[in-house]
Amino acid sequence: MNTASVSLGASASSQSRFMQLALAAFLGIFVMGFVGFSHIDAVHNAAHDYRHSMGFPCH
């Protein structure tokens, strides 16, 4: 264990760090958007109770 391993990827440059974090955030938003907000009927029906229980706009 060297000192670089104490943070999440301290060796990355600041630009690369920004890109990787932004990529992770967009992946998360995409997942939430697909399960919670997509207009595909089958996805809506499968996650119906979840959408209502999260207070997401539904129907």
Place this chain on the structure above:
Amino acid sequence: MTLFRNVVFIAAIAGLVAGVVLACMQAYATVPLILKAEVYEQAGGGHDHAAAPAATGTMAMSSAAPAPAEAMAPAEDEGWAPADGFERFGFSVVANIVTGIGFALVLVAVSEFAGGIGNWRQGLFWGLAGFAAFTLAPGLGLPPELPAMPAADLVQRQIWWWATVVATAAGLGLIAFRRSLPLAVLAVALIAAPHIVGAPQPDSFETAIPEGLHHQFVVAVTLTNLVFWLVLGAVVGVVRGRFTGTATSLRDSFA
């Protein structure tokens, strides 16, 4: 891509734990209320985007035979749906875990920009912020709705929902991480703006759902989400602490 991989790893663990906790809470707190509301929904003539209830009334009077076919129509219109009972519950659990990981990805990525969540206590505060941005603020303009409740156009509500989440999160971030009075004023304006604009509302609020049932549902949704966010933040703090070894060294991780 070590950073990306670590973020995904932490988010996967935290999302899994918090998603399972949320699914369990929903099974007891919110889903029974949704099922109750669906009884009113079916009594009132099916989904609001299903066949008009007036048509089924006249059909039933003229002859008995077509009535069952009319009653089946709403289900056919909406395509595949999981069977009631275990299958429906199973899909809810999957949705909870998958989106739990989605929420966790956003939480971990955003918190890394601000220095990272160092321990479970910091995680609780980050969880409170997530709860305020994703549940409290959108829920003020668009209270959690039960099936069969009147609502404005879906796309407009979804746009308002996302805009409110972004504005509230940005406002909270400015208050927490910028020590400047003008920026704090801007933060308050950002948090208030979506509610001044106003959420899209239906033309009429008339519904068969009793007000007591809806109120109970709003409380259940808000509380289950609060616990979900607190668990999510705390687990991120614990798992990230394991990753980085010591909490004190977190200061080095961001310039």
